[in-house]
Amino acid sequence: MAIKTLFVDPSRCIGCRACEAACRECDSHKGESMVMVDFVDRGWSVATQPTVCMHCVDPVAPCAQVCPVLAIQITPEGVVQQAEPSRCIGCRNCVFACPFGVPKFDVEARLMKKCNLCYDRTAQDLKPWCAQACPTQALWYGDYEEFANQRQGRAINLTDFGTQTVRTRVYQVVAAETPALDLAGLLREARAEAGQPERSRQEAWVL
Amino acid sequence: MSVNRGTFVERRDVNEDFQQVGRAPSEWAGADRVPERLVPTHCSFCGVQCAMHLRVADGQVIGVEPRDYPHNRGSLCPKGIVAYQQASHPDRLTHPLIRRGGKGGRLERATWDEALDYIVGRWQAIQAEHGRDAVAVYSGSSMTNEKCYLTGKFARVGLGTRHIDYNGRLCMSSAATAYARAFGIDRSPLPMTDIPLADCIFVAGSNVAECFPIVMQWIWQARDRGASLIVADPRETPIARTADLWLPVRPGTDVALLNVMLRQVIRDGLVDEAYLAARTTGWADVRAAVEEYTPELAERITGVPAERIVAAARLYGRAPTSLIMHARGIEHSTHGINNCLACINLALARGQVGKPGGGTMMITGQGNGQGGREVGQKANQLPGYRHIDVLEERQYIADVWGIPEPELPQEGAAATEMVKLMADGTIKSCLILCSNLMVSLPDNQTVARALDALDPLVVIDFFLSETAERADVVLPGTVWCEDEGTTTNLEGRIVKINRAAEPPGEARRDWQILSELARRMGRGQFFQYAGTRQIFDELRLASKGGVSDYYGVTWEKIDAQDGVFWPCPTEDHPGTPRLFEERFGHPDGRARMSPLRYEPPAEEPSEAYPFRLTTGRVVYHYLSGTQTRRLGFLNAQAPEPWVEIHPMMAERLGIRDHEIVRVRTPRGAMDLKAVVVPTIRPDTLFIPFHYGHLGAANQLTNPAVDPACKIPEYKACAAAVERLDGRPLDLGEGDRAARVNYTPQTDPKMFPYAVGETKTPASQEAKRF
Numbered sequence: 018m019a020i021k022t023l024f025v026d027p028s029r030c031i032g033c034r035a036c037e038a039a040c041r042e043c044d045s046h047k048g049e050s051m052v053m054v055d056f057v058d059r060g061w062s063v064a065t066q067p068t069v070c071m072h073c074v075d076p077v078a079p080c081a082q083v084c085p086v087l088a089i090q091i092t093p094e095g096v097v098q099q100a101e102p103s104r105c106i107g108c109r110n111c112v113f114a115c116p117f118g119v120p121k122f123d124v125e126a127r128l129m130k131k132c133n134l135c136y137d138r139t140a141q142d143l144k145p146w147c148a149q150a151c152p153t154q155a156l157w158y159g160d161y162e163e164f165a166n167q168r169q170g171r172a173i174n175l176t177d178f179g180t181q182t183v184r185t186r187v188y189q190v191v192a193a194e195t196p197a198l199d200l201a202g203l204l205r206e207a208r209a210e211a212g213q214p215e216r217s218r219q220e221a222w223v224l
Numbered sequence: 225m226s227v228n229r230g231t232f233v234e235r236r237d238v239n240e241d242f243q244q245v246g247r248a249p250s251e252w253a254g255a256d257r258v259p260e261r262l263v264p265t266h267c268s269f270c271g272v273q274c275a276m277h278l279r280v281a282d283g284q285v286i287g288v289e290p291r292d293y294p295h296n297r298g299s300l301c302p303k304g305i306v307a308y309q310q311a312s313h314p315d316r317l318t319h320p321l322i323r324r325g326g327k328g329g330r331l332e333r334a335t336w337d338e339a340l341d342y343i344v345g346r347w348q349a350i351q352a353e354h355g356r357d358a359v360a361v362y363s364g365s366s367m368t369n370e371k372c373y374l375t376g377k378f379a380r381v382g383l384g385t386r387h388i389d390y391n392g393r394l395c396m397s398s399a400a401t402a403y404a405r406a407f408g409i410d411r412s413p414l415p416m417t418d419i420p421l422a423d424c425i426f427v428a429g430s431n432v433a434e435c436f437p438i439v440m441q442w443i444w445q446a447r448d449r450g451a452s453l454i455v456a457d458p459r460e461t462p463i464a465r466t467a468d469l470w471l472p473v474r475p476g477t478d479v480a481l482l483n484v485m486l487r488q489v490i491r492d493g494l495v496d497e498a499y500l501a502a503r504t505t506g507w508a509d510v511r512a513a514v515e516e517y518t519p520e521l522a523e524r525i526t527g528v529p530a531e532r533i534v535a536a537a538r539l540y541g542r543a544p545t546s547l548i549m550h551a552r553g554i555e556h557s558t559h560g561i562n563n564c565l566a567c568i569n570l571a572l573a574r575g576q577v578g579k580p581g582g583g584t585m586m587i588t589g590q591g592n593g594q595g596g597r598e599v600g601q602k603a604n605q606l607p608g609y610r611h612i613d614v615l616e617e618r619q620y621i622a623d624v625w626g627i628p629e630p631e632l633p634q635e636g637a638a639a640t641e642m643v644k645l646m647a648d649g650t651i652k653s654c655l656i657l658c659s660n661l662m663v664s665l666p667d668n669q670t671v672a673r674a675l676d677a678l679d680p681l682v683v684i685d686f687f688l689s690e691t692a693e694r695a696d697v698v699l700p701g702t703v704w705c706e707d708e709g710t711t712t713n714l715e716g717r718i719v720k721i722n723r724a725a726e727p728p729g730e731a732r733r734d735w736q737i738l739s740e741l742a743r744r745m746g747r748g749q750f751f752q753y754a755g756t757r758q759i760f761d762e763l764r765l766a767s768k769g770g771v772s773d774y775y776g777v778t779w780e781k782i783d784a785q786d787g788v789f790w791p792c793p794t795e796d797h798p799g800t801p802r803l804f805e806e807r808f809g810h811p812d813g814r815a816r817m818s819p820l821r822y823e824p825p826a827e828e829p830s831e832a833y834p835f836r837l838t839t840g841r842v843v844y845h846y847l848s849g850t851q852t853r854r855l856g857f858l859n860a861q862a863p864e865p866w867v868e869i870h871p872m873m874a875e876r877l878g879i880r881d882h883e884i885v886r887v888r889t890p891r892g893a894m895d896l897k898a899v900v901v902p903t904i905r906p907d908t909l910f911i912p913f914h915y916g917h918l919g920a921a922n923q924l925t926n927p928a929v930d931p932a933c934k935i936p937e938y939k940a941c942a943a944a945v946e947r948l949d950g951r952p953l954d955l956g957e958g959d960r961a962a963r964v965n966y967t968p969q970t971d972p973k974m975f976p977y978a979v980g981e982t983k984t985p986a987s988q989e990a991k992r993f
Binding site: 028029030031032033034035037038039041042060061062063064065144149150151152153154167168169197198200203204206207208210211213 | 287288290298299300301302304305306433434437438440441444447448450452460461462463465466468469519520530531532534535538539843844857861881900901902903
């Protein structure tokens with residue numbers, strides 16, 4: 018069985034921030050969220066998406082690689098931990114190094130903070146709080162086979178940054194290439210029956 | 225090797241070191257450890273009633289943990305996750321308050337005796353002078369079944385008043401009436417776990433993603449199986465964004481849309497004639513009635529391109545199993561009942577109702593919106609959906625309660641009518657529980673006048689809501705996790721709420737407050753309860769043999785089988801998750817179809833009021849926001865209301881994004897931030913309704929109600945929007961007033977009416993349920 022990990026499906030995200038509220042419940046950073054919900058294109062769309070640490074596998078976590086004091090540890094399961102408070106010197110190298118823009122610098126605490134995949138929970142075979150709470154399962158926890166058996170869409174764990182490809186433990190889900198439903202055909206059929214010309218009569222805003 | 229190696233030996237007793245040097249064993253490890261327990265319960269908010277564990281330490285609720293349950297599978301929305309923070313919130317009311325020095329005075333601390341004596345003294349004086357009906361009770365549905373039941377009994381037995389109604393009247397009374405009329409039973413016919421069995425889901429007027437986020441996981445499960453999704457909504461809500469087909473319908477025109485879809489289903493030969501012949505009545509009339517609704521006509525009325533409606537009808541009609549989910553979008557209307565009946569007609573024509581995963585499903589808004597209306601706090605109903613004007617049913621309840629039948633009051637005013645009776649002085653005093661009228665009722669200036677006319681206005685609540693601010697006496701009650709009882713969720717599943725904490729300060733449990741009030745009114749013998757379990761047992765008996773039969777439900781059974789679906793007539797009955805598989809609730813076992821005509825909303829745009837204003841929710845808040853606006857995380861996400869306007873219109877009016885604008889309707893004006901978004905119809909404005917005082921969207925909404933069920937029209941009224949820089953709005957030469965479509969149907973006669981006499985036939989029909 019493959020390892021269990023997070024699958025992030027932005028198409029399902031409804032921007033409810035349940036993941037943020039849930040993340041704040043974790044005892045290791047009570048009151049603070051390590052997940053962020055971003056508006057993808059505010060002003061044109063209601064689309065939102067959660068941002069979590071992708072837990073880079075190959076090359077292994079840039080944030081950890083650049084840490085001068087080895088404050089960022091990686092567990093045998095490939096979970097990239099947040100900076101160990103007793104070691105972190107607040108240099109912010111990790112913040113600049115992360116290609117996904119995940120680690121946040123807490124100015125007051127002078128510490129780097131980021132998602133550690135709810136290590137306290139996942140080590141005990143519980144789901145991370147964000148995936149547990151997520152009402153639409155835009156954040157979903159399980160293994161790849163389980164995902165492929167249950168859900169539509171393609172799960173990808175490779176991201177290209179220029180010439181470099183980063184493989185991550187966390188998967189992003191993108192839509193299947195061929196839509197299951199030929200909606201355009203259905204609309205064309207209705208239009209033709211009504212004897213209407215092929216061009217769309219729809220007001221621009223409707224689309 | 226560390227010199228301290230020995231210190232870190234696992235399970236080593238550190239006290240040993242101290243003992244070795246002759247010091248007494250320290251208790252620090254034990255004193256530091258806080259024993260924590262998990263209390264299984266359910267969320268206090270929407271009708272889904274997600275299961276959760278509350279983490280309790282030292283008598284305080286300190287957090288939440290997921291709890292697996294069939295309908296939410298451990299998931300929670302942001303409201304549920306932070307709900308526990310209410311329990312020890314600093315705003316909690318911890319002692320009774322009395323307004324000293326009359327209406328102009330201030331709310332000041334009082335003792336329980338003082339407060340209760342004052343209330344009872346006033347009530348007795350008022351009832352002696354003006355009759356029993358001069359005191360009313362206005363209740364809520366965000367309470368347990370036990371509390372709702374007791375409130376109904378308190379009004380009718382404790383006070384002897386006919387005027388008892390609840391805020392579910394504003395929520396889904398239209399759907400309740402429609403289901404009772406069509407099916408004979410007012411309950412969602414199938415459990416949420418059936419949703420994935422549908423091949424096509426048609427969401428009509430429901431912002432499911434924001435109002436009932438947990439339902440989304442079931443919809444997505446259906447879509448993973450290949451189901452298509454159609455959404456009808458004037459706004460591109462998060463669920464519409466991902467739908468296969470979005471029908472951006474003009475607010476208040478739903479009957480036209482649904483009739484055309486039915487007509488198209490008939491034309492395409494997708495009607496299930498065998499089902500209609502065997503299980504329904506009235507099909508011929510419906511078939512004839514929809515014939516005139518062509519797609520082109522519907523396009524003109526609804527603003528949805530004709531081919532989209534036809535495509536939607538085919539998508540819906542060709543699916544082997546199809547489900548219509550509807551909520552406030554079509555129910556908050558002066559034609560709310562017709563809107564729901566139109567959905568039911570469509571589902572019946574396809575032979576879907578009673579099929580696993582098929583049919584129609586109403587989505588209850590309030591936590592206990594379903595249970596609240598079953599247990600006898602509705603103006604026209606007694607426990608178990610018994611009709612208050614049917615002698616045998618009155619007799620049964622009178623026997624359960626131990627009073628002579630003639631003492632049981634007749635039907636009283638509906639919630640929306642009650643406000644008018646308060647304003648004109650017919651009702652002199654009102655007890656309000658768990659309800660925030662100043663935010664939730666339309667045209668809130670009138671509501672303010674009505675509440676201020678009461679002497680005394682008594683409010684039982686746990687936060688000082690906008691309504692409690694106007695009260696003469698405020699009694700501190702409990703939040704959900706401080707009491708024990710049951711609620712009935714949107715599927716009809718009865719679940720158990722467990723106690724996790726004690727009420728803070730002098731706050732008391734609501735059932736104890738009501739019992740004490742009854743005792744002081746000299747009716748204590750009818751309210752001898754040792755706990756909520758006894759109330760539940762009495763409720764079971766009161767509902768026995770009724771439509772919503774709880775008799776076979778016990779708290780143990782709820783725990784044992786993860787909730788029990790009513791009807792559950794005997795203790796060995798497992799409950800009924802899916803209704804209408806064999807027969808409908810009417811005596812002949814058939815569903816009744818109703819021919820429907822499209823009628824416009826009560827108020828339509830004119831040149832002076834060119835927009836349609838619609839109101840709705842945001843995911844971070846619940847109803848009037850009394851609870852959620854006090855929770856930091858939720859309030860931070862949406863601290864104030866705004867108005868959504870389409871870029872096309874914003875450009876025409878010269879409005880920039882995030883500029884403060886004034887929205888006007890014939891009832892008032894309010895200033896709020898304009899959010900320019902392309903996700904709304906250009907002819908429509910949207911304001912979320914969760915805010916109080918100057919942020920209340922209900923300063924603007926139309927108090928016109930559905931003639932039968934008296935639900936107000938929150939979702940469509942005429943409105944204008946203008947800039948604040950003094951530049952007058954270009955009104956043109958035309959009509960300067962809103963176009964009003966008041967007809968005998970839309971301007972229904974309000975209370976008082978002689979029972980069964982001055983009501984329209986439709987209203988009589990509706991009131992029977």
